[in-house]
Amino acid sequence: MSTRQEANTFIITREDRSFDPVTLMSEGLAIGRAPDSELNLNHPTVSRLHAGIRKLGGRFYIFHLSPSNSTTLNGNLVHEKAALADGDVLQIGPFFLFIDYQESALSIRVRYQTTVRVGEVEQPTASQQPSSEVPPSGDAVGADSQADAAAATGGVDADEGALDVFWEKRKREAGKVTRPSPLRPRQPAPKLGKARFNWKPTRDLERPWPFSIFTWGVVVVGLLSVVAAFSYTSAFSPAPVSNAHARASLNTSPAVAREPNANSCTTCHTMRTNMETNCASCHQTNGFAATVTAPHQAAGVGCLSCHAEHRGADFRPGIASLSADFQKGARFDETCAGCHNDANAKLYNGRRVFTPHGGTFGYPVVNGQWKWEGIDKEAWEQKPDELKQLVANWPVASADEGGRRSAQFHALHLYRVRTTGGLAGTAEGEVSCSTCHKSYGVSLDRETPRTTCAACHNGKTDTQTGRALIAADKANCTSCHVQHVLDKRHWNPSLLAAARDQ
Ligand code: HEC
Ligand code: HEC
Ligand code: HEC
Ligand code: HEC
Ligand code: HEC
Ligand code: HEC
Ligand code: HEC
Known part of the structure; x- marks a missing residue:
């Protein structure tokens, strides 16, 4: 016998899809995941070219062609090929193929079942089994078909070489992909069958991080x-x-x-x-x-x-x-x-x-001239009225600038400042003419005043710690040169007579 080029008739009923039964005229029926398979079973556990059905000597044979995934016939693994009998059940991945001989045609009912594992094949019930129908070859039926098929293989040995060539050719064709899918991993070269699970995801189709994440x-x-x-x-x-x-x-x-x-x-x-x-x-x-x-x-x-x-x-x-x-x-x-x-x-x-x-x-008179400029105008405004009165009534007050400064200086120190450091003064301990002048009038003492300034405008004690801030023999600059003229706190409160302090 040689491989005949005749076409066989396959009637395919897809219960897994809402297709009407399809009648196929083909030399052989290629079953696999490849889109151009005559019977396309799209599932990762199905190889591209998984199996084939072909008629040999009036009988249909299932050829197991996948190197990595299994094909079972009535729950038994098909190693190379097996004859198909009426009522046989093939399992390829999650698909069940119910074989039915219809005259010279082969009817295949495809059912998709996810939960059933290999070997747990749903046996067709008596009612389902088309027992009344006799396969065209008139050979064995039902459960015996496996043994029967094994026996039948003997008869087709001669065709085997030619068959191998036939399926090898189909395998090669199945391997060829018409147009490479963009989903196909680039590296390494794509593999078939179970190797598919070594598939590594590519990043080119990954959704990029949305811009909002950056924001x-x-x-x-x-x-x-x-x-x-x-x-x-x-x-x-x-x-x-x-x-x-x-x-x-x-x-x-x-x-x-x-x-x-x-x-x-x-x-x-x-x-x-x-x-x-x-x-x-x-x-x-x-x-x-x-x-x-x-x-x-x-x-x-x-x-x-x-x-x-x-x-x-x-x-x-x-x-x-x-x-x-x-x-x-x-x-x-x-x-x-x-x-x-x-x-x-x-x-x-x-x-x-x-x-x-x-x-x-410092000393207010330099080379016989009143150099001290007097106190700040604003600060002067703040001074008590009696002080202003004193200036107005100051006997030596002259119209010139020196007279004004002298009057201001004297008014600042007289009758409202306490004496200190053994300086002379009034009975109440307040500054008077004799504090600075041993004599006044015609023979005015201009020497003693120079020695008095240091008795009062010296040193400073820190009020927070009680420690000396400025040593007693050192000048307290801000006592004569007030920086914050409107500061109500006096540089040395103990020097002002309490009653007169505003
Ligand atoms: C805090 C010290 C001090 C007190 C107190 C003081 N004087 Fe003077 N007096 C001076 C100084 C300083 C001068 C300038 C002396 C100089 O020219 O070297 C001066 C100068 C004078 C002059 C000369 C005029 C002038 O403008 O240069 C007269 C007058 C005078 N004093 C009278 C008095 C009389 C009166 C009293 C008391 C009512 C008095 N003084 C209290 C320090 C004082
Ligand atoms: C007995 C103490 C005492 C003596 C002595 C004394 N002063 Fe005064 N002096 C004061 C006091 C207190 C004030 C502040 C008066 C006030 O705040 O109204 C003052 C104010 C002043 C001011 C004005 C500061 C300001 O407010 O701008 C000057 C300048 C000044 N003295 C210079 C001198 C000079 C210079 C001498 C020496 C000739 C002298 N004083 C002698 C106690 C003294
Ligand atoms: C928002 C208000 C505020 C501002 C602005 C501020 N300060 Fe003060 N400063 C204070 C207060 C409050 C105190 C403490 C006063 C108190 O405790 O009664 C203080 C205290 C001080 C003191 C006295 C501190 C001491 O040693 O006891 C100085 C001097 C001072 N400030 C200078 C400054 C200077 C100079 C600046 C600007 C560089 C400044 N402050 C800005 C509120 C302020
Ligand atoms: C960082 C430097 C600096 C510090 C600190 C400083 N001064 Fe001055 N001060 C100056 C300069 C600069 C002038 C202007 C110089 C001039 O006019 O000849 C001046 C001017 C003055 C004048 C006027 C001089 C005049 O010719 O009329 C007085 C008074 C004075 N300072 C007192 C003080 C006192 C008191 C302190 C401390 C509380 C002080 N200064 C701290 C730099 C300083
Ligand atoms: C007892 C009062 C007094 C004390 C304390 C004092 N001064 Fe004076 N200072 C004066 C008088 C009065 C003048 C004006 C006469 C003069 O220029 O000599 C003056 C003048 C000055 C001038 C101007 C000098 C110039 O050449 O124009 C400066 C700056 C000054 N003092 C800084 C200081 C500093 C800084 C201190 C502290 C170390 C100080 N003073 C302490 C009274 C004082
Ligand atoms: C030339 C030096 C000088 C400058 C400029 C100056 N201060 Fe002062 N300030 C002083 C000194 C000195 C005192 C300590 C009190 C005194 O001796 O008059 C003081 C005291 C103060 C205090 C504390 C008052 C208290 O009684 O606790 C404050 C607040 C202050 N200064 C704020 C200022 C601020 C704000 C400025 C700028 C606008 C300023 N000062 C500029 C010298 C200065
Ligand atoms: C009372 C006033 C005051 C307060 C409050 C203050 N600073 Fe400052 N800061 C200053 C002054 C005065 C300087 C010196 C500026 C200059 O020299 O010109 C300064 C300088 C600085 C500098 C610069 C230092 C450099 O080398 O130039 C930094 C930074 C700074 N401050 C940070 C802070 C931070 C942070 C805070 C709050 C925790 C603060 N400051 C609060 C007064 C203040």
Whole structure:
């Protein structure tokens, strides 16, 4: 016998799909996952060319062609080929193929069943079995078909060579893919059958991260940094700010600030306004005005020249310019005497500074002229009326500037200032003409006054610690050169007669 080129008739009923039965005229029936198979069973456990059915000597045979997946006939593995009898059940992957001989045609009913595993084949029931029908070959039927098929193989041995050629050719064709799918993994070369499960996903069809993830990422990170900037402000600070600016309450009385700073950074550091404007605007109360003297302003000396910040929590900016030795972090060149020093070669808006009045206490009369300019106009307004009256009535007051300054100086010191350091005075311990002049009138004593200044305008005791801020033999610069002229707190309250202190 040779392989005949005749066409056989296959009637295929797909119960797994809603197709009408199809009649196929074909030499053989290729069964597999390949789309061009005559019987296409699309499932990963089905090989591209899994099996074939072909008629040999008036009988249909199933040929198992897959190297990796199995084909069973009535629950037994088909190794190479087996004859098919009426009522046989083939299983390929999850598909059940019910064989039915119809005259010379072969009817195949395809059913898809997921839960049943290999070997647990649903045996056709007696009613399903078309027992009345006799296969065209007139050979064995039903359960015996396997044995029968084995016997039958003997008869087709001669055709085997030709058959192998036939199926090999089909296999090769099945391997060829008309158009490579874009889903096909590029590396390594595609494999067939079970090897399909070694398939690695490619990334080209993966959905890219949506842009919103990026946007939200930026938003979240941005929010976290803003939160961090406000909750951990000290992390951005060069050093802690002073307790005075960290406190959440006001301690001084009368108050020197409008509100507590409570460790806020943005009260001093702002984008638009100058820092010293911020300092001055908060340090503006009924009892205090943060002003800068005209000569300092002209020289570019401002709040920060005298009040440093970020020198640690215990650093007190209020006294920094009075002494460099009193606290850690204070610098001599930031004190009155340190900046106003011959050794300081720096220029301030083009001006040099010198050690004033020989490094001692200043004296208002230089070369017989009243050089002291008198107190600030605004500060003078604040003085008690009796003081103004005293100036108006001052006997030596002359129309010239020197007379005005002399009258102001005398009025400031007379009858309202306590005597100290063994200086003479009234019975009440207040300053009088004799405190400074041993004699006055025609023979005015102009020498004694020079020695008196140091008795009162010296030293300073720190009110917080009771320690000496300025030593007793050193000049207290701000007692003669008041910096914050509207400051109600006096440089040395004990020197003012209580009753007359406003
Ligand atoms: C009382 C006012 C004040 C407060 C409050 C304040 N600073 Fe400052 N800060 C200053 C001054 C004064 C300087 C020195 C500026 C200068 O020299 O020009 C400064 C400087 C800085 C500098 C720059 C340091 C440098 O070398 O230039 C940083 C950063 C800074 N402060 C961060 C902070 C942070 C963060 C906070 C909040 C915890 C804060 N500051 C609170 C007054 C303040
Ligand atoms: C030339 C130096 C100097 C300048 C400039 C200066 N101060 Fe002062 N300030 C002092 C001295 C010194 C004291 C200590 C009190 C005193 O001796 O008058 C002081 C005291 C203070 C006090 C504390 C007052 C108290 O009684 O506790 C505040 C607040 C203050 N200054 C704010 C400012 C502000 C704000 C500026 C800028 C607008 C400024 N100062 C400019 C020298 C200066
Ligand atoms: C938001 C308000 C506020 C701002 C802005 C502010 N301060 Fe103060 N400052 C205070 C408070 C509150 C105190 C403590 C007063 C109290 O406890 O009654 C204080 C205290 C001080 C003292 C006295 C501190 C001491 O040693 O006892 C000085 C000096 C001072 N500030 C200077 C400045 C300077 C300079 C700036 C600008 C760089 C500034 N302040 C900005 C609120 C402020
Ligand atoms: C950082 C340097 C510096 C510091 C600190 C400083 N000054 Fe001055 N001061 C100057 C400069 C610069 C001038 C202007 C110089 C000039 O006009 O000859 C000036 C001017 C003066 C004047 C006016 C001088 C005049 O010719 O009328 C007096 C008074 C004065 N300072 C007192 C003080 C006192 C008091 C302190 C301490 C609370 C102090 N200064 C702190 C730099 C400083
Ligand atoms: C705190 C010290 C002090 C007291 C108190 C004082 N004087 Fe003077 N007086 C001076 C000084 C300083 C001068 C300037 C001396 C010089 O030219 O060297 C002066 C100068 C004068 C002059 C010269 C005129 C002038 O303007 O230069 C007369 C007059 C005078 N005093 C009278 C009095 C009388 C009267 C009293 C008491 C009612 C008095 N003084 C209290 C310090 C004082
Ligand atoms: C017995 C103590 C005493 C003696 C001595 C004394 N002073 Fe005074 N002086 C004071 C007092 C207190 C004030 C403050 C008066 C006030 O605030 O109204 C003052 C104020 C001043 C002022 C004005 C400060 C301001 O408010 O601008 C000057 C300047 C001054 N004295 C210089 C001198 C000179 C110079 C001498 C030496 C000739 C001298 N004093 C001697 C106690 C004294
Ligand atoms: C007892 C009062 C008194 C004391 C304390 C005092 N001065 Fe004076 N100072 C004066 C008088 C008065 C003048 C004006 C006469 C003069 O120029 O000598 C003056 C002038 C100055 C001048 C202007 C000098 C010039 O050449 O134009 C400066 C700067 C000055 N003092 C700074 C200081 C400093 C810094 C201290 C602290 C170390 C200080 N003074 C302490 C009273 C004083």
